[in-house]
Amino acid sequence: MGNESSKAPKSSTGKGVASSLGLRSGPSQSTVQRHIENARKSRILQLKACGLKSMPPALNELYEVIRNLELSQNKIKELPPDIGSFSVLKQLHLSENALTELPDEIGSLKNLEILNLQSNKLSSLPDSIVGCTSLKTLNLSANNFTQFPVPTCHLMSLETLVLAQNTIAELPDEVIF
Secondary structure (H helix, E strand, C coil), X not given: CCCCCCCCCCCCCCCCCCCCCECCCCCCHHHHHHHHHHHXXXXXXXXXXXXXXXCCHHHHHHCCCCCEEECCXXXXXXXXXXXXXXXXXXXXXXXXXXXXXXXXXXXXXXXXCEEECCCCCCCCXXXXXXXXXXXXXXXXXXXXXXXXXHHHHHCCCCCEEXXXXXXXXXXXXXXXX
């Protein structure tokens, strides 16, 4: 028990370490700020399993920088409207949080290609999601959907839609095979 280390594991090759920065336990403000500074160079910010209840306000410094934002396994209940300001964001990972809805501003993420919302409490999507014109992969598994999210039918770049572990009984007419 006393021999456990709190240091992050190091890559044996050294590759990928600089481009992927993460925190694993409740971060202090200075720790979050340090990772944000490093993310300016890597364009990737991982704040997975940090016990976050909301998006850190300091993230607004990175609107035009971050391409990959990993906020999975936190306690985030809502996204701020300024989520739509991440103009170059390609991947947004929010699995295993407590989201019940998405703000309309999510549709402003024109470059977003991957949106992972697995294991939240979502039951619908805003119509504005169709603004995510580059979205290729959308994971909505293990949420509270009882009806097929029709706005997904209008995502022209969508290649993969995951709806497993929801209670959707029927598909609407908009779904074309």
